Structures are given as C-alpha cells and as structure tokens.
Amino acid sequence: MQLTIKIITFTSIIISTILVSSSNSWLLAWLSLELNTMAILPLISKTKHPRAIEATTKYFLTQATASCLLLLSSTINAWLTGTWSITQMSNQLPSTIMLIALTMKMGTVPTHFWLPEVMQGTTLKTALLISTWQKIAPIILMYSTSNHTPPNIVLTMGLLSSSFGGWAGMNQTQLRKTLAYSSIANMGWTLLTLTTEPKTSLINIFTYIIITIPVFFLMALTSTKTLQDMTTTWTTSPTASTVLAILLLSTAGLPPLTGFMPKLLILEELVTQSLTPAAITATTASLLSLVFYLRIMYLTTLLNPPCSSTSTTKWRQNTRGTLSIGLTPTAATTLIALPTLLL
Template identity: 70%
Template sequence: MQTLATSSIVTGIFLSTTLVAFSNNWVLAWLSLELNTLSILPVISKTKHPRAIEASTKYFLTQAIASCLLLSSSTINSWETGTWAITQMANKYASAMMFIALTMKAGTVPTHFWLPEVMQGSTLTTAMLIATWQKIAPTILMLSTSSLTPPSMALTLGLLSMTFGGWGGMNQTQLRKMMAYSSITNMGWAVVVLTSEPKMSAINVLTYIIITLPTMSILALTSTKTLQNMSTAWTTSPVASTMMALLMLSTAGLPPLTGFFPKLLILNELVMQKLTPAAILATMTSLLNLVFYLRTTYLTTLLSPPGSATSTSKWRQMISKPKTMALTPTALMTPPALPTLMQ
C-alpha cells in the first residue's frame, strides 16, 4: 500500500508538470497546477514534526491563493476575448494579475515569504524538490506569456527579488533557508529579462536547477543542515565537501564557473536594452549573494584539516560509493562548463 501511494504521488508530481508544458489553454494549466500542489503536499507533511505540518499548510494556502488569482485572470480574459488560449491575453489587467499569480507560485518578491519557511520545515530532499522541480511549471507559463507581461512590472519585481534575496540570506545559519533566498534571487535574474529575452531567462533557470540538484543532494547525503555542520562536513566525505565548495562558488556566479554564464548574458542584455542602471543594481545585489556563499565555502574548505575547526567533529558516516559516484558527474559538470560554452 505504501509503495502504491508513493508511486501515485511521484506520478502526480511529474505528470502535472508535463501537462503544464503541453497545455495550450488556461483550464488545463490550472488543473495541472492543482494536481501538482495536491501531489507535493503529502511529501512535505510526511515528516512527523509540527514544522512539517506548518510548512505544508503555508504551501497549500499560498498555492491556493495563486491558483485563485490565475483562474480569475484567465476568466476575465476569456470574457473579453472568448477564448481560454494561453497566448491570447488581451486584457492588460488580467495579464498583470496572471503574472503576479505565477510569480507567487515561483516564489519571487513581493509574494516570496512562504518559500524560506516551507523549505526550512521540509526535509533536504523535499526542499530540493521545491527549489528545482516545482519551479518548472510556473516558469513555463511565464515564458509562454512573456510577450504579454508588462515590462516595467517584470523589471521591478526582478530587481526587488535580487535585493531581498541577497539581504535575506546574509544572516542565515540554516542552509535550507539560505538556499531558499538563493532561489528567490535566481528567479529575480530570470524575471528581469523575461519580456525582452525569454530564452535567456529559460537558460538561467535551467542552469540554476542543474547546479542546485547536486548541491542539495550532497547536503542530504552528508546530513548537513547548518553552517556549523558545514565546517565538519569533511568528516563525512572529503570528496563531497570539495564538490560542495565548487558548487557554492558556481552558484554565487564567480567566473569562470558555470553560474557566471547566465548572469553575464543577462547583464549584457540589460545593457543592450539601454537599462544600464538596472544592470548596475543587479551587479551590486549579486555581491550580497557572494558574501554568504563565500562564507559557506570558507567553512567548507578552510576549516578542514589541517585547519582549526572550532566545533566538534561529527562521527564519520559511511556513504555508499554508488551514491557519491552518481553525484560526481553531475556536480563536476557545473564548474567547468563556462570555458566550453564561451569558445
């Protein structure tokens, strides 16, 4: 029975995102998003802890509000145009409301407050799922309606997401909350160029997912949840600790690592669109992310032997070699990809 329930949940999560990708009207997209929400709720609340129940409740309420906004905006547009087609949003107010609903589901400012709390109340594996796979469906819909999105609204929300994501992650000691604010910042980078260059926005989201998957997987394998645990992660797996440092620097966007590649393209696009002040602001806010990523990398690498770790080392846990070896190609694919792509 448990196997059947697990299979049904996993099938619902993957099938709902696939249906969103292939849907051409708002009714099917709305139904698919509802199926996605109902499928992920048991995964979040599976842990028998009050924080898990609280996280699942916050996630359900937020997604329900976003779904109501999405259905309302699509209904208003259908009254005016007589069609439920995704690419025919003639009403500008309905388009703005739709964009707010999709950004709420994706977790961007000003409707981002649910994401850190939900990821903190979930397990590391569930937090990885929320930060990666759950972003695909709303991102696909935002890309489908990118030509109908108000450019000024997209630019404003994107810059605000970069700023609040950077400031929010500064004083975090919980790695799941830090990754949540990193996700908010990344969605800000994607939203900034959503209207002018949607393909670049898709590249940014895809690169973030490729980098985040091995990062969160290593955190889950080594049971690393706080910065204090990060300073002793080498006792569990020195190889995983080294890969974690490279992945953190890549996520921070340091050249010549892969995370710098989409940011460089986005900044170039902003300058080409004569939005140089926005490009300067985006560059300055990226320094905020660099602060806590460098702090995490410092705790991961420089405090390992023969350094002087101030916290007690945890007992060495045996991690099976197949799991580590499965992570290695994925993790090592992210840092050196930029020199290849720039040739």
Template identity: 50%
Template sequence: TISSNHWMMAWTGLEINTLAIIPLISKSHHPRATEAAIKYFLVQAAASTLLLFSSTINAWHTGQWDISQLTQPTASILLTTAISMKLGLVPFHFWFPEVLQGTSPITALLLSTMMKLPPITILMMTTHSLNPTLLTTLAILSAALGGWMGLNQTQLRKILAFSSISHLGWITIIMAYDPKLTLLAFYLYCLTTIPIFLTINTTKTLKLTTMMTSWTKTPAMNAALMLTLLSLAGLPPLTGFLPKWLIIQELTKQEMTFTATI
C-alpha cells in the same frame, strides 16, 4: 501545464502539481513539516485562485481561453501576481524559506527546481502580454532582497531558499527579452542546485556550523560542495557565472544599463 494552450488545462496541471508535492512536504509527520505543508497549500491555493480569476476575466473580455491571447490589463496584473506567488518572487516570497526549512532536503530540492518549471513556462508563454515594468521591478527586488536576506541566515535550507529567490529574479528579468537565455539560466541553476541539496542530504548537514566541521569526515565532498556553491554565487570562471554575464550583456543591449548595474 507546460504543453497546454488552454487556461483551464494549465490551471489543472498546476493544481495536480501542488497536490502531488504536499504529501512529500508533510511526509515526516513532524509539526514543522505539517506547518510547511499547510503554508504551501494556502499560498498555492491563493495563487491558483488568482490565476483562474485572471483567465476568467480575460476570457470574459476576449471570448477565448487561449494562453497566448492575454490582452486584458487587469487579467495581466492578476496573472503576474499569481505567478509571482507560485514562484516566490519578492514581495510574495515569505512562504518559500519557511516551507523549505520545514521539509526534507530532497523535497526542498524538488520545490526549488522542478516545481518552478510550470509557473516559469506560463510566464514565458504570456510574457509579451505582461507589464514589463512590473515584471522588471519584481525581478530586481527578488535578485536584490534574495541575496541580502540570505546573509542573515544560519540554516542551509533557508540560505538556499533565498538563493532561489535571487536566481528567480535573474531568470525573470531577462524573460521578455530573451526566453532562451531564461531557460539556460534556469537549467544551469537547477544543475548547480541539485548537487548542493544532494550533498546536504547525504552528509545530513543542515546548519552552517555543522557544515564547517563536516569537512573532516568528507573532505572531497565538501570541496566539491564549496565549488558548487561558488558556481551558484556566479564566481568566474565557474558555470554559474555564464548566465549572469549573458543576462547583464543582454540587459545592456536593451539599453537597461541602470537595471544591469543594480
């Protein structure tokens, strides 16, 4: 998907990606895992259908299947919807916490990091053709609601899912103005998320209550986890603060002070 310029190849790559992760989601054969796999499949299939429909409409109007030649407005809106569904941006985010909750921490890690890369790449390749207002609205809603909805959770995987939604909002909002900063934000998000999921997997901590009592067993790991979580939250002077600061700075430069304030 990342290396393709043809819509059909990009779509095929996304489909292979989806079909490869489904067995990993349902690996435990637990009813919750099976439910998560079905939810994931249905959402991704719907998103892939929209993406294919979008590219077909565009090809019908322009006569070419090149990803960079997305000029048809309807196709542009459909593509934005499809990628938002694949990424889990608000308001297409409902599947993501449920799927993460139903699977193992390692699979949840893959879903939160590597599985986001192909849709983000497609979004970056087509961002000049997409509606900036729609993209900004989705990004603001994701950043705001992701953080807000995570406050009410006790399950760590759900909290991290909402954190992922919030970070995707930050990543998406700057895409049209500075693609390099988008990649930096995504890489740093992955860099901070990976240790968190690995720690959760090692300590078998799945709830906040368990996490509070696990510090007696592994104090060093818990201290590192706390710092990583603070970094993910964007607390200065930790790593996670840098992309958020740069994004706000870039938005201010683009005279989007209101958006930056939100």
C-alpha cells in the same frame, strides 16, 4: 511512506508538469497546477513533525491563493477575448494578475515569504523538489505569456527579488533557508530579461536547477543542515567538501564556472536594451548573495586540518550509492559547462 504511494505521488508531479508545459488552455493548465500542488503535500508533511505540518499548511494556502488568482485572470481574459488560449493575453489587467499568480507560485518578491519557511520545515529531498522541479511549470507559463507581460512590473520584481534574496540570506544560519533566499535571488535574475529575451531567462533558471541539484545531494550525503555542520564536513567526506565549495562559487556566478554564463547573458541583454542602471543594480545585488556563498565556502574549506575546527567532529558516515549516482553527472555539468562553451 509506502513504495506505492511514492510512485503515485512522483508520477502525479511529473505528469502535471508535463501537462502544464504542453497545454494551450488555461483551464487545463490550472487543473494541472492543482494536481501538482496536491501531489507534493504528502511529501512535505511525511515527517510527522509540527514544523512539517505548518510548512504543509503554508504551502497549501499560498498555492491555493495563487491558483485562485490564476483562475480569476484566465476568466477575465476569456471574458474580454472570448478564448481560453494561453497565448492570447492581450489585456493588461489579466496579464498583471497572471504575473502575480505565477510569481507567487515560484516564490519571488513580494510574494516570497512562504518559501523559506516551507523549505525549512521539510526534508532536504523535498526542499530540493520545491526549489527546482516545482518552478518548471510556472516558468513555462510565464515564458508562454512573456509577450504580453507588463515589462516595468517584471523588471521591478526582478530587481527587488535579487536584492532581497541576497540581503536576507546573509542573516541565516540554516542552510535550507539560505538556499531558499538564494532561490529568490536567482528568480529575480530570471525575471530581469523575461519580457525582452525570454530564452535567456530559461537558460538562467535551468542552469540554476542544474547547480542546485548537486548542492542538495551533497548536503543529504553529509547530513549537513546548518552552518555549524559545514565546519566538520571534511570529517565525512573531504571530496564532497571540496566539490560543495566549488558548486557554491558556481551558484554565486564567479567565472569561469557555469553559473557565470547566464548572469553574463542577462547583463548583456540589459545593456543592449538601454537598461544599464538595472544591470548595475542587479550586479550590486549579486554581491550581497556572494557574501553568504563565500561564508559557507569558508566554513567548508578553510577550517580543514591542520586548521582548528570550531565544533565537535562527526563520525565518518557511509556514502549512499543512490545519491552518488545522481550527484556525479550534475556536479560535473555544473563545473565544466562554461569552459567547454568558451572553447
């Protein structure tokens, strides 16, 4: 892909997200989401592989369906209230349709089936973009309409997403699919407190984004795509292998790492709202996610020398400076943010 096309594409993605975050009209938000969708399609299909074309088609059809539902919801709301304002979603019907449209764009249960296939069919950098930046615009819209969102539906979708994300991730051997189901599980945690304490939901999703960025950077740095590749990560970079293991523990939400902070806040809010059964269910579902996080960490760290490796050793590769520059601050923030807050 030429440099000019890359600049135009990334500029369109950034501007569209900023427009969605700052808009007060559903029409402007819808147009910005369409611009965002059209801008990322060339990035998904740039590898010229049938799997990439399939992923592009699935992404386009899913996002187009979600945009149609969003436009339908905003039109019904404008018909009922006489305004296109985002904050005026007082009727339950358009609020429910809007919730389905936004969760479809983010990839949560029951509209999650496109996310693992799309992330598996594209490159690591594009998969990073889909699992992090592409979630900002929908979550901002959900935050803006959180006062009118049906709480029972949101809570049910959150519990289903956290449970299914952990359950389905245990059977995966491809790291991109594993991280896709991890994204689904973390989106479930975000939805749990969206109606009662939306600021906590924002803390959770942005913490997840900060943790996910160095994970993808390390995978790209070590050319790691499968669980079998994890067994020989130490031959490429022992330091990257150790940091990746700690990042996975942080994603799982183990104290005292950063990933534990938003989960603790969410559980505290659920108990405060007398939703203790939901808190217990979410905690149990997080144990399912912990299984595949620990499996990846085991393959990363416990098979280092002098232990035996289960696959052929890779040649040591030269580290790329651009990835290292982006990796250092994000990994440091992921590892030390919670201890700093506790002090």
